[in-house]
């Protein structure tokens with residue numbers, strides 16, 4: 214490329230004032246059929262607002278007529294000089310994954326150059342003429358329709374089917390909600406009893422998996438072992454590709470998988486400690502049996518209910534990374550085990566499955582309430598993240614954390630009091646040192662406190678989460694299969710423009 218930016222740029226640039234609202238900027242972009250608008254103040258460039266920013270905003274419940282562009286634009290954007298060669302603009306755009314760059318001449322805004330302009334000169338056609346700007350990480354992008362549930366981040370609300378998840382956790386059993394997800398309706402007492410008995414009968418490990426589990430458990434973390442074990446379960450059970458089975462068979466497989474995951478995980482946990490696995494008991498509920506298989510002792514009813522409520526709260530949560538992974542794999546027609554192995558893999562990443570144990574480690578480190586403020590303040594100033602605070606979707610109280618705080622309180626104990634003191638201090642310090650970021654307690658903070666109080670060891674926190682999320686994943690696999698189309702998005706090529714001559718070896 215030897216063309217200069219001024220040969221390609223759109224000029225004059227379309228601008229909007231810094232005090233414009235999102236609605237005004239959107240209407241301007243719509244009228245002018247452009248994908249971005251440069252935000253100016255006193256003649257200078259202060260930001261750029263793109264379709265990507267609008268998509269992010271649209272995913273929230275803000276009022277676009279009241280919302281200032283200043284909150285959503287990219288402030289102080291990179292710019293490119295009018296006489297610069299196209300290569301400079303190309304690398305500016307591709308390096309930061311931008312789609313538009315303001316063009317300046319001696320500091321004055323004179324135009325905008327877009328990825329599409331550069332692709333024209335490179336004679337590369339975009340993947341599709343209708344290709345839209347997509348935010349990094351697909352944030353806010355709607356990729357499917359679902360009737361399973363949703364998360365409303367601004368309102369601090371999420372639901373399973375038509376019911377508030379928190380209301381369900383307060384009043385129903387895990388098995389009831391399992392049925393609600395699988396079949397779309399809450400059961401009456403008789404149906405609930407039958408279902409609980411049916412799934413309790415599916416908990417035992419199959420023989421080949423049981424024989425191989427000691428070797429599987431000996432390597433890696435419990436979640437690594439679960440990944441391998443689910444793969445073995447699918448193979449041993451002879452589960453055919455999802456494309457070749459009907460909804461009834463898929464549901465039967467899903468029931469079996471959800472029932473056996475806690476047995477696998479608790480067996481792995483015990484084998485890793487040199488202890489014999491404890492066989493499941495069909496007379497206990499999902500949660501009671503989980504705690505039984507973990508320790509070999511019947512847990513107190515308060516602990517069983519607390520753990521059951523934690524499990525209910527974590528069954529599903531929108532199109533999180535592992536759920537999306539499960540649906541992508543299911544969309545290829547692969548078998549159920551393949552979809553769930555992929556989902557477990559996604560969950561194991563620290564950015565997703567999180568680490569409720571880290572929040573607890575923080576409490577250990579703080580040690581006493583009088584040290585909390587200095588500890589948190591130092592950590593935030595150092596640039597560290599405070600574990601158990603902040604959320605991508607919730608910009609207000611995470612409803613799971615509010616509920617679990619209540620559960621923790623009802624369990625009582627020194628740790629709970631201490632955790633509440635640290636929570637209070639952390640929210641205050643974050644509000645002071647990170648103003649406007651809307652950082653509140655997330656599910657991880659009190660999840661760790663509740664699980665610890667109920668005797669679940671720290672390395673089983675995320676695996677416990679996997680037990681309940683398997684119900685969510687398998688529900689999504691069934692929904693995907695019921696109205697399937699292969700999920701196969703496109704990527705926008707952003708490397709050096711082809712075709713280049715292939716150098717001789």
Ligand SMILES: CC(C)(COP(=O)(O)OP(=O)(O)OC[C@H]1O[C@@H](n2cnc3c(N)ncnc32)[C@H](O)[C@@H]1OP(=O)(O)O)[C@@H](O)C(=O)NCCC(=O)NCCS
Nearest residue numbers: 567597598599600601602603604605647650652655656657
């Ligand atoms: C959950 C999380 C990854 C969401 O992050 P996100 O939506 O991408 O938020 P961002 O990374 O854009 O952060 C926005 C700002 O808030 C700050 N912030 C976010 N979470 C924070 C936390 N827990 N502690 C301190 N600062 C935090 C960031 O440093 C950033 O500040 P800046 O604008 O000065 O750079 C993030 O809040 C986090 O890392 N929390 C701690 C880990 C945790 O609890 N994970 C479990 C989640 S359920």
